[in-house]
Structure formats: C-alpha cells, structure tokens
Amino acid sequence: MTRIADLSNAELHALRSQARAEYDAFRGRGLRLDMTRGKPAPDQLDLATEMLTLPGNRDYFAEAGDDARNYGVLQGLPEARALFAPMLGAPAEQIFVADNSSLAVMHDCIVWALLKGVPGGTAAWGNAPGDNAPGDNAAPAFICPVPGYDRHFALCEEYGIHMLPVALTGHGPDMDAVEALAADPSVRAMWCVPKYSNPTGESYSDDTIRRLAAMRTGAADFRLFWDNAYAVHHLTGQRREITPILDACAAAGNPDRAFVFGSTSKITLAGAGLAFFASSPTNLAWFMARAFKRTIGSDKLNQLRHVRFLRDPDGLMRHMDRHRALLAPKFKAVEAALDQRLAGTGAANWARPDGGYFISLDAVPGTAKTVVALARDAGLALTAAGSTWPFGHDPHDSNLRLAPTFPSLADVTIASEGIALCILLAAIEQQTAARRGTG
Structure with a gap:
C-alpha cells in the first residue's frame, strides 16, 4: 500500500472516508474485548491443573x-x-x-x-x-x-x-x-x-x-x-x-x-x-x-x-513448549492483521518477537492516545498510551503495548483487526489535519 504521506489530497480523502466507514461498522458490532494485560489465558493455566493434587496425601x-x-x-x-x-x-x-x-x-x-x-x-x-x-x-x-x-x-x-x-x-x-x-x-x-x-x-x-x-x-x-x-x-x-x-x-x-x-x-x-x-x-x-x-x-x-x-529442567522446557503451542498462533494473528492493514502505509512499525508476552508498536508520533481512544469507543480495551514510559508520559505519544495472551485466539484475531484499523484511521486523521493546517 502507498504511504499515507505520499497520497494526493483526493486519495487521502477517499482513504479517510473508507477507513471511517469501516471503523463505524466495526464499532457497530458492540464488541467488548480486553487486550490490556499480559496475563496467561485459562487454557494456559489448565496446563498446570495437575499441580492442585500435589504434593499428595502424606507425601509432603x-x-x-x-x-x-x-x-x-x-x-x-x-x-x-x-x-x-x-x-x-x-x-x-x-x-x-x-x-x-x-x-x-x-x-x-x-x-x-x-x-x-x-x-x-x-x-x-x-x-x-x-x-x-x-x-x-x-x-x-x-x-x-x-x-x-x-x-x-x-x-x-x-x-x-x-x-x-x-x-x-x-x-x-x-x-x-x-x-x-x-x-x-x-x-x-x-x-x-x-x-x-x-x-x-x-x-x-x-x-x-x-x-x-x-x-x-x-x-x-x-x-x-x-x-x-x-x-x-x-x-x-x-x-x-x-x-x-x-x-x-x-x-x-x-x-x-x-x-x-x-x-x-x-x-x-x-x-x-x-x-x-x-x-x-x-x-x-x-x-x-x-x-x-x-x-x-x-x-x-x-x-x-x-x-x-x-520434575527437572527438561520437564520445565517441555511444559513451556505446551505454552508456546497456545500462544504462538495469537502472536501470528496480531502480526497478520497489522501486515494486512498497515504494511507500507507508514502508519506504524511493530516488533515481531520470538519470545515474551507482548508486541511493541510505534504509531505515528502524536497518535497513540488517539488510537487508544478510538479502540475504546469500538469496544477494545488497550493498555494506556504512555504506560511504557516513566510516569506514564511518552514524549512521542507513539508507543503501544499489545497484549495478545489472555483473550481466545478468535477474540485476538477480531481485536487485532480493530486495532490495526484504529491505528490507520488515527494516522489518516493526523495527516488530514496537517494538510489543512498548511493549506
């Protein structure tokens, strides 16, 4: 996709109208999805259910x-x-x-x-x-x-x-x-x-x-x-x-x-x-x-x-492989949504982690708070913009921490589509305002 900054005024206006219509349709679905904290999902916790019976009667x-x-x-x-x-x-x-x-x-x-x-x-x-x-x-x-x-x-x-x-x-x-x-x-x-x-x-x-x-x-x-x-x-x-x-x-x-x-x-x-x-x-x-x-x-x-x-360090790693099987598809779903909607637009850059619990994304400077507000209005709860900086103040207002671990894969897929749309819309709106200010 062409970079937003390189679009003509007519192309920018058309893209803004399309993105706004898609956002309104997404908001109209009445979703309530939470991507705020990096918590293990219930199926991850289920992997350790056997622990609840241990250490066992008189085996202490x-x-x-x-x-x-x-x-x-x-x-x-x-x-x-x-x-x-x-x-x-x-x-x-x-x-x-x-x-x-x-x-x-x-x-x-x-x-x-x-x-x-x-x-x-x-x-x-x-x-x-x-x-x-x-x-x-x-x-x-x-x-x-x-x-x-x-x-x-x-x-x-x-x-x-x-x-x-x-x-x-x-x-x-x-x-x-x-x-x-x-x-x-x-x-x-x-x-x-x-x-x-x-x-x-x-x-x-x-x-x-x-x-x-x-x-x-x-x-x-x-x-x-x-x-x-x-x-x-x-x-x-x-x-x-x-x-x-x-x-x-x-x-x-x-x-x-x-x-x-x-x-x-x-x-x-x-x-x-x-x-x-x-x-x-x-x-x-x-x-x-x-x-x-x-x-x-x-x-x-x-x-x-x-x-x-x-049991032993090898047992620990086998257990973590079971976690990986549950988590990796969620991270792939986020990356796929961001790639599909944002690749080449200049609206954001994001990490592709090979471990951990989060995806760090840098939106266009000055838009992170707008993205979080747009997401909230569409039923998507994100970690507050600025939370990855001391005192909650990101001087660039750009960084977002995405936490795909807790929701189900289906919910992560839907939420990621909405997040990518909010990022794109915020970037378009900023570019539109900038051109109005210099026109």
Whole structure:
C-alpha cells in the first residue's frame, strides 16, 4: 500500500472516508474485548491443573527429610533451587525461593536498599539529600530502558526514585547513554528485562551484557535489577539464550553488581507460583539477613508441588513448549492483521518477537492516545498510551503495548483487526489535519 504521506489530497480523502466507514461498522458490532494485560489465558493455566493434587496425601517431605508443612528452610528447598537454577543462570546455592510474586521481591530489595543500604555502599540509599534530580547530592536514580515495564516505573515513583529513560536499540539499551549516566554517583541502579523484553521482545546481546557488567559507575554500590521474567517464554522452536549476568559480573570483577529476579507466574499458576532472587554470595547473605526478619519461611508445600510437577529442567522446557503451542498462533494473528492493514502505509512499525508476552508498536508520533481512544469507543480495551514510559508520559505519544495472551485466539484475531484499523484511521486523521493546517 502507498504511504499515507505520499497520497494526493483526493486519495487521502477517499482513504479517510473508507477507513471511517469501516471503523463505524466495526464499532457497530458492540464488541467488548480486553487486550490490556499480559496475563496467561485459562487454557494456559489448565496446563498446570495437575499441580492442585500435589504434593499428595502424606507425601509432603522434601528430599532432605524436611516436613514442607512446617517452618524452616528459609532459603527454599534445595531441589526447588536446583530445578530453576538453569532458568535463572545461577548456582542453586545462590538462589532464594520466595512466594508467588517477583515484583514483591523487587519491592523488598528497593525498600531495604533505601533503608539499610546494600553491600559495597557506605550509606542507605534513602539517606542521600537532594531534590529528586540527578547530581552529587541528589536522591537515588534508576536508569530505565524505554519502552519498559510500567510496574518497574511505579515502584520508583512510589519511593521518589528519579528515573532516567534510555532508548532500547533492538539488542538492549543504548550503552553509550547508559555508561554516561552510570558515571553519576546518584545513579544507584538500572532496570533490565534482558530476555524477550517487556514490551519490545528484544534480548540483550552478549556485548551489551558484558558492557553492563564491566562499566564504571559513580556509585560503588550500583545494582542491575535484572528481571529475567521471560527466561523460558519462547514463541518459536529456536530457544534464545543470553549470557548469564552473574557470570559476566564475576568475570568483570564486579560480582555483586546484579540482583536477578524471576518467577513461575507465567509458567504454572499465575497467582500461586514461586518467585526467585539470585545473586552473589555476598548479596544473598544480605538478602537473607533482611528476609529472616520478615518471614519464617516461604510456602514449601508449593515449592514441593512445583518440583513434583515439573520434575527437572527438561520437564520445565517441555511444559513451556505446551505454552508456546497456545500462544504462538495469537502472536501470528496480531502480526497478520497489522501486515494486512498497515504494511507500507507508514502508519506504524511493530516488533515481531520470538519470545515474551507482548508486541511493541510505534504509531505515528502524536497518535497513540488517539488510537487508544478510538479502540475504546469500538469496544477494545488497550493498555494506556504512555504506560511504557516513566510516569506514564511518552514524549512521542507513539508507543503501544499489545497484549495478545489472555483473550481466545478468535477474540485476538477480531481485536487485532480493530486495532490495526484504529491505528490507520488515527494516522489518516493526523495527516488530514496537517494538510489543512498548511493549506
């Protein structure tokens, strides 16, 4: 299709009339479809239904003889840590198994850092004076690759942490920009979703990971908040692997630089899974000393349940192949609708992820909010425009995060057609307004 910007006025008017008529017809169908959050669909949760019968009557003893019904084993069952060690890229002895939410573990790490500091630092992060802007006497700041995960940004916003956006390149963050920002001593950490990133789907290159591990930082206690949420969430038969960050940091002489997080939220049961913290022995000791004050121990019955169900790392990957069989057609349906309606128009560019839970789309700058409003009026709920940026403010008003996982394939197919139509209409309307303004 010809680019919208290259159409004559008569051609643009005709296309606008056609798109408006199609949009009105779509809106007239009275649909109510939700593409807002990257939740597992019911049939994905059904894959783990067998877990509800585990660990079984009187079969609640761990391999070392610990009674999983009782207190103790703060770090987590050894067999559970061994099961997920390859996924986390960490030795089992450097892993802590928490309850269901990795976001809660990230929250705790931030709060503990603010109140108590982290190994290698001379003061708690929250003790630094300042006006919430970067500089020697500023409040702590996080580097935030964008587009990124809204809940990461919400944690920073909740605790007054300054956020410094850095563009993603397709192979991870712009490392020249990251290295320049990290030289500031007030910059204490960086958010990273290194594999099948939320929402772009990109994975960090080996070079990016090595530079993150080795870069000079102004803060001696700088930390990478390494949220490897999609470590095993492949959408193709080619399972992408990335350099384990703990190995890279150790090799670079910065063994304490990374806090690694993960969970089974999109593997087994989203609200009843396991979360993980992995790091250096020094950081793990710091974490466990704080956790010891917070809890008597996590749910070991659930840890045992996961071990009995998944059995070993190969069993975990077989289980994820079953997820892939359900999810891949939904992502293909979105791509097909976007290709059919938008290819060649200049109305949008979009990712074609080979893993993860989202599709990142950049509409014409200045139209993302319009697309979301058009979709809402047509019965399609989308994630709010701007949510992939700190404070919900996308300076380009262009990025949209599409979440095709939760609806059925039939609903995803219908919704994708409507979304593509809304994107096209918003681009046409902007071009029409621009020509009127210069005519």
